[in-house]
Amino acid sequence: MIYLDYAATTPISEKALNVYIEVSRKAFGNSNSLHDVGESAKALLEGSRELLASLIGGDARGIYFTSGGSESNVLAIQSLLNGVQPQKKHIISTMIEHSSIHTYLTFLQTKGYEVTFLLPDEKGSIDLESIKLALREDTGLVSIQHASGELGTIQNLQEIGELLLQHGILLHSDCVQSFGKVAIDVKAFNIAALSFSSHKVYGPKGVGAVYLNPSVYWTPTIPGTTHESGFRPGTVNIPGAASFATAAKEIYDNMENEHARIYQLRTYLFEKLSAYQNELTILNNENQLPHIIGMTINGIEGQYTMLECNRYGLAISTGSACQVGMQKPSRSLLALGMKPDQAKQYIRISLGKQTTMDHMDQLSTVLKDLISKN
Structure with a gap:
């Protein structure tokens, strides 16, 4: 079978697979455990965090591991919304977002939020002027994907980020399809948060990450969570994180x-x-x-x-x-x-x-x- 569906998922690379197997054998500890086995797993996790951050020009403190792109999108959006002023109930997004975002924003409309879904032009580009026109005093967040997995269109995040920075509005971007395919610079894009995923870059399935700018205020979706600095509950998938970082480094190189x-x-x-x-x-x-x-x-x-x-x-x-x-x-x-x-x-x-x-x-x-x- 000739596989021509790489935008859906990719086969895991040999190097990433070998890392997954090796780490599963040797670094099986819980990264929150205080004994030497846990400390060894934590060191590997922090190394994976630093590597991923370096690929997008970010700070390792802003990387949080998840189960994949869809969860990353939902947790990033909600964590940012938890941190903005409560009266800012307006969100701007587009009609061409991934279903995880479109579905969640539709759900938020039932919780008191108002969402403006922008239309693209005939080639899938979002016009900056349409974003300007949609901005309001109560706009708290804009979520626009970097590149569409269905259309392939790349949005100008630097231009969008500069506009939102002038208005003090947070930008989240779904970078699941663009990560590893085109350069991403979180500082140049003025991004508050972005989402990415392992299985799109020849890493294992069931692993993703969110980058949250450490200078941006956010609060956890589930209070009291201890793992990943409170961003997400559950024991971290250390083999998956290490394999993800390995695959990402391969594709970036x-x-x-x-x-x-x-x-x-x-x-x-x-x-x-x-x-x-x-x-x-x-x-x-x-x-x-x-x-x-x-x-x-x-x-x-x-x-x-x-x-x-x-x-x-x-x-x-x-x-x-x-x-x-x-x-x-x-x-x-x-x-x-x-x-x-x-x-x-x-x-x-x-x-x-x-x-x-x-x-x-x-x-x-x-x-x-x-x-x-x-």
Whole structure:
């Protein structure tokens, strides 16, 4: 099977897997225990914290380990809201956020918060002017993802962060898709908090992290928690944290070269499909993660395309969720202005470390065959 769904998850790297196994054997202690076994585990945990912080230009005191990106998003948002003035009940976000954020912000609306969900342009970019217009005296938090896992569009966090800094408003960003793919500088972005995840960067599943700027005031979601300085309850997954840090260092060390290689693969696929411009609509934005390629094939539902690709040994995904066996158009795609029928035609191809030119040849052959039969 040729795997082309790296935006969903990535296979764990050999180095990260070996670290996970070794740490599980030798550093199994609870990092809160005061004996030597616990102290050994704590030292390894703090080293992992420092390494991750260094990759984003942050302070190790701001790294808190979680179970993954979704939990990171929820805990970061709620912890920041707990720390802002109680009258600041207005939140700004977008209609193209990950479901963990959109669902949680919708829940917060039932708890007295008011949320403004901004619409992107047709390529998925959030206009700075729309954020300016949405700002209010009672705005306490803005949560905007760095890059969309569905569309690949990268938002200008530095520009957004500078605007919010002028107004004294906190910025949270879901960086799950962008971490390890493009440079992140928490100081330049003026970020109060960001979320990221291990399994998107060839680390183990079930591990994530939040960076909370140590200068920003926040309070725990669950009072009385002792682990992770009160940010999250539960014994910390030391093997997962060490493996996550290892995988992240690997991907950062080769980020520039891999970015260029993936861009070549993307360009090559576009060239192979160039004769089918009338049948294909490809989302291609200059501010886009190169490894995510979104497209629609006119007249063919994305789920059918995905199943046909699977039949020929290619693993891709659709841009829509399936609930109770019924395909529904994606919220993000509808926000771009797509009609429901067009949104249902969307497929997402995402490239990674094992992707080759030969894989692009095979994919283009299958897609061309589908188009010719339509």
